[in-house]
Amino acid sequence: MTYTIEHFIDGKKVPAGSGATSDNVNPATGEVLAKVSMNEIAAAEAAVESAVRAFLEWSETPVGERCQVLFRYKELLEEHFDELTQMIVDEHGKTAPEARGDVRRGIDCVEYACGAPSLMMGRTLPRIAVSSSFSREREEGIPLDSSLERVPLGVCVGITPFNFPIMVPLWMWPMAVACGNTFILKPSEKVSLCALREVELAHEAGLPDGVLNMVTGGPEVVNHLLTHNDVKAVSFVGSTSVAKHIYKTASGAGKRVQCMAGAKNTMIIMPDANQDAAIDGVIGSSMGNTGQRCLAGSVAVLVGDAPDWFIPRVVEAAKQINVAKGDAAGCTMGPLIDDASVQRVKKAIEGGIKAGAELLLDGRTCELNGGSFVGPTVFDNVPHDSALAMEEIFGPVLSILRVDTLDDAIAVTQRSPYGNMAVMFTDSGYAANKFKDTAGAGMIGVNVGVPAPMAVFPFCGWKDSFFGTLHSNGEDSVRFYTEGRIVVSRWF
Ligand code: NAD
Numbered sequence: 001m002t003y004t005i006e007h008f009i010d011g012k013k014v015p016a017g018s019g020a021t022s023d024n025v026n027p028a029t030g031e032v033l034a035k036v037s038m039n040e041i042a043a044a045e046a047a048v049e050s051a052v053r054a055f056l057e058w059s060e061t062p063v064g065e066r067c068q069v070l071f072r073y074k075e076l077l078e079e080h081f082d083e084l085t086q087m088i089v090d091e092h093g094k095t096a097p098e099a100r101g102d103v104r105r106g107i108d109c110v111e112y113a114c115g116a117p118s119l120m121m122g123r124t125l126p127r128i129a130v131s132s133s134f135s136r137e138r139e140e141g142i143p144l145d146s147s148l149e150r151v152p153l154g155v156c157v158g159i160t161p162f163n164f165p166i167m168v169p170l171w172m173w174p175m176a177v178a179c180g181n182t183f184i185l186k187p188s189e190k191v192s193l194c195a196l197r198e199v200e201l202a203h204e205a206g207l208p209d210g211v212l213n214m215v216t217g218g219p220e221v222v223n224h225l226l227t228h229n230d231v232k233a234v235s236f237v238g239s240t241s242v243a244k245h246i247y248k249t250a251s252g253a254g255k256r257v258q259c260m261a262g263a264k265n266t267m268i269i270m271p272d273a274n275q276d277a278a279i280d281g282v283i284g285s286s287m288g289n290t291g292q293r294c295l296a297g298s299v300a301v302l303v304g305d306a307p308d309w310f311i312p313r314v315v316e317a318a319k320q321i322n323v324a325k326g327d328a329a330g331c332t333m334g335p336l337i338d339d340a341s342v343q344r345v346k347k348a349i350e351g352g353i354k355a356g357a358e359l360l361l362d363g364r365t366c367e368l369n370g371g372s373f374v375g376p377t378v379f380d381n382v383p384h385d386s387a388l389a390m391e392e393i394f395g396p397v398l399s400i401l402r403v404d405t406l407d408d409a410i411a412v413t414q415r416s417p418y419g420n421m422a423v424m425f426t427d428s429g430y431a432a433n434k435f436k437d438t439a440g441a442g443m444i445g446v447n448v449g450v451p452a453p454m455a456v457f458p459f460c461g462w463k464d465s466f467f468g469t470l471h472s473n474g475e476d477s478v479r480f481y482t483e484g485r486i487v488v489s490r491w492f
Pocket of ligand 1: 159163164168186188217219220237238239240242243245260261262263293294392394420459461465
């Protein structure tokens with residue numbers, strides 16, 4: 001019988017019950033690795049109870065001590081780097097270098113959270129005059145001290161997508177627990193093995209029971225947590241349609257919510273761009289992680305006569321991509337996450353052909369090992385208002401649009417309902433500055449194909465790529481996972 005992935009509640013693995021399950025599959029081979037329990041509300045309840053019990057003691061543990069656990073955790077992640085990398089390759093299908101990037105970027109987040117003692121510091125202003133004219137203290141001239149402290153919220157919940165199995169959960173829980181909260185992680189059902197190992201290692205590092213819990217599951221479990229009385233904050237990363245539901249439901253129930261959502265990212269190629277950098281950048285951005293990135297540059301907007309050099313070179317570079325199982329020798333692109341994604345991407349390609357786009361390279365015939373493969377696909381002359389140009393595909397499909405001027409190119413980025421990222425390749429500071437100021441996206445790349453912020457900066461999507469006020473990572477995450485408290489005091 002296939003093993004069902006355990007929950008992790010109150011410091012230990014808890015076997016899943018007998019409810020509905022979904023298969024957890026190695027997408028490169030089709031092999032079922034495990035089953036995932038999908039609808040165990042009792043497990044979610046137990047996780048909340050454990051997190052509530054753990055909160056008081058953990059929140060009163062000095063922040064410096066809380067961070068000692070994270071320092072040990074960082075060391076453990078380094079020791080288990082190869083093991084985690086292989087788990088990502090097997091469960092998600094990334095190439096080995098992409099999987100290493102996933103773990104490394106996750107470790108960056110843990111390192112940043114280790115700085116919580118200074119990041120959480122409040123502010124103090126001694127002997128400040130009180131502002132109310134009704135105040136007796138002010139009339140009598142008695143000095144008051146005022147300070148702002150940052151304090152934890154309580155139980156926080158994180159709901160994560162499949163595409164960065166180790167890193168995205170690490171965007172959330174290390175900073176949440178460093179700030180004194182307790183946490184429940186509900187990882188993607190497609191990569192729950194990686195998440196379970198991440199959580200287990202945190203306990204090996206010394207995280208007390210109940211501070212970090214994990215429940216597997218799907219929508220029913222998520223919906224139970226979103227409106228739970230004891231949950232104070234919800235962090236979500238995933239598609240825009242689910243993000244809208246999460247934001248509406250959880251904020252309607254009075255929770256603090258941040259939702260990092262889907263994307264459709266444009267890269268503008270100016271005629272004066274450094275050609276090698278533009279080709280490398282566009283291929284890396286559109287095809288990296290098999291296009292399954294919220295920072296995938298899936299639309300290239302070619303300005304003026306840029307197509308003359310760009311198109312032959314980008315098609316040639318895409319043809320050189322070696323699609324295979326992620327850890328096979330020479331592999332430069334792995335599978336999609338599952339067969340449903342293969343069907344979705346193939347449908348998008350067929351839709352592009354029907355819309356009149358010109359198919360320069362067709363990845364639909366790529367079938368290997370019984371896995372979920374689609375090869376690199378490139379379209380030229382894509383109609384500006386077609387689904388290929390406007391909708392997230394989440395696969396290795398590059399759509400090329402042609403325009404006459406810089407302004408026309410910027411108008412393409414502005415029309416997008418999404419605002420995660422926009423990129424320009426150019427030698428002109430004027431063009432780059434104008435683009436940066438008007439593109440309408442929160443993460444801008446200038447001669448960089450994937451402008452992913454380091455953990456010290458927020459992951460800054462705009463428009464339909466983000467719902468909330470405070471983003472993940474950077475100072476935003478410290479503010480998200482803490483409440484401000486003002487203390488006004490006088491002493492005799
Ligand atoms: P998804 O929205 O299908 O799933 C994300 C999470 O939500 C999973 O844990 C899933 O179990 C849960 N979920 C799914 N449907 C639900 C429902 N109806 N109700 C409640 N919960 C539900 O996303 P995915 O396919 O796992 O990930 C890909 C998406 O994530 C892409 O759109 C990508 O752009 C986005 N993404 C965004 C960022 C960002 O920072 N903006 C980062 C990574 C991925």
